Amino acid sequence: MKVRKQAVLFTMVVLFALNATVPVFAEDTAEKKTPYTIEYSKVEQTVLGNNLQVNSNMLSLDSLDNKNELKKKYENILDTVSKASQSLTAILNDPDASEELKTVAKGTSVTLSTLSKILDMQEDTSEDDFELTDLQTDLANYQIVRTAQSLFSTHYQLQYNIEDLTDSRALLENTLSTAQTKYNLKQGTSLDVAQAQDALNTLDCSITNLQNQSKAIDTEMNILLGHSYNDTIVFGNVPNPDTDYTNKIDPDSDLTAARDASYNIKIKRKQRAILSDETYKEKDKKNALNDDMELELQNIGSSLDKQYKTIQEKKVVLTAKQQKLATAEFSQEQALKKHEAGILSTMDYAKIRYNTLSQQYSVKAAMLGLFQEIESYKWIMRGLPASN
Template identity: 60%
Template sequence: MKKRKSIAAIALAALLSLNTAVPAFADDTTAYTIEYPKVEQTVLGGNLQVSSNDFLLKSLDNQSEIKEKYSQLSDMISKTSSSLAAIIGNPQASEELKTVAQGTNVALSTLSAFLNAQEDISDDDYQLRELQADLADYQLVRTAQSLFSVHYQLQYNLQKLTNTRAVLQNNEKAAQKKYDLKLGTALAVSQAKDALAEMDNSITGLQNQSKEIDTQMNRLLGHSYSDSITFGSMPDPDTSYVNKIDLQKDTAAAQDASYNVQIKQKQRALLGDETIEDRDRKRSIGNLTEAELQNIGASLEKQLHMIQSQQSVLAAAEQKLETAKLSESQAQKKYSFGFMSSMEYDNARNDTFAQDFAVKTASAELFWEIESYKWIVRGLPMS
């Protein structure tokens, strides 16, 4: 069976050669734009954890450059030890130099023994770690993609609240004007101010949430947490994909691709039959694997139902938007003929704005429900 040097030896050699897989971050804040189709490759190419996982796998694989560095380090230790031995055995060398040489030689001997003492790992063990790393990497990708949808849902809600705030501000001004003219009450003014203050508090909360999403996305994409990120356009839901869904075929594909199933199968393969404990563990893992296969089918069916439910939510929101537009059109006519106050007209217009954002929010939610279904088919467990 092919063997690979263990991670400790190779990682140490690479670190001693001053070449790490950790990306450097600039101190200055940078501005950048991320488009949804680029999220996956950006996470896989720049995320610190992904880079670390990739480095460790390359270390385990003991290939090309890392293998060469390990060999170079071993040669360097051997040659240096020979030079130090010559100094120690030289009667003309000073005692101080001999002391330093002896200390250095002990350190190099310890390092050499450490490198040579590392156990190799089997192909199965390497493949298990590779599966675990891939699962972790793609879970990060899925998280970053989900933040794209969350970002836009927050922005839609912020825009809706901002429009509503403008209406509340006008209401507050109108209440104050009536009060000044002795046509209104102090209570009405106070209530209008309360509504405006509550709206400001809600807007601040959403703004803080949006900033936190930016910070999380920066980290997932491999950027400094303080970088200025701009999200590209929000994709439309992939309804053509939904129309082609075949639950039975997708379930079979998801079971074949499942990382959890593959990991359990590999863990089972690594166990022997020498002890009762090993045989019991293999039986237990086999039962867990079968349960996981059944769970995949249930997860896909549940996700499909969530897609269908969100489609209904979007359709209802779109219908309400049409009604709101019709109501605004009628309000505009009444306002132009003097049959409606500016406040009433503003409220009608705000209803249309609010319903438009409700449609956009429902669309963003449907988009992510579809993407979640795709991820299950690709082998990730339902989040």
């Protein structure tokens, strides 16, 4: 196996190129930035095109590829040097050659020998080494894409929770107002008022906490998408779960496809191919890789089966929540008639109405949960390890 070597000059060029790709973000200003919108369907394309880490990974890979091209040129030069050295050797061994010519030949021979050593330093990675790096780069890049897609979903999980708590806040405000009114009329106690205020304060703290988490998600997404950390991001609509896809899932055939696509398996196979059988140490490494691959094959089977079952469970959960929402909506319709007839108080109707809103958020969350699990299944099929 060839030893990887890099010329100092080439390393400097690569480092300079890496530095050149990193944009310098302007300092924070009071000026309001123009918002940009990111749709879920565009997350992968945007990350692969703009993410700084992805760009750095690809540049490093390109640098290896370029070295393979340079290697061919170096080999041509080395061939020329070799032929020249043979001619110089013939001159040095020619008894009829003048001393001046032999002196020049000796000097030239030393120069060519030095050049040969320098060119030999340009020896590049083997094809297997390059393919291994290519696989590792793809895996790293797609894991960044997957992280960004996960954050997109997390953004909406937080938004549903914030909206749900914000709606419930109106009920707590009414409770506080009622407690205060009763206290003023000597029909309630100060403890009732204090407890109602505490509940409202606790809810406000929860809302603030979720809002801060949402802002943190915005910052992380900006960076993953290649934007400045403080840009104003607008998330597009979250897609509905692809139920057609779930109906076509075939666990048995999918298992074979997932194992064939697995980056971990491909990487371990390539690592094994690079090793030789020349030493016991390398043989032991090969055996260890064989064991690792067998374990990874089992992990893929386990992960895919678990993910499939999770999808089925999420579908059942979604159906149940949709039915619960339908019941809540029917209950609200009946309550509205009673409220309009003066049979049901405004406060009681508000509670029933809030329950319907809460069920709506519950359905949205269930749809989002199913969507996420389907996406995780698809990523396993594309060769990525299952997320923990």
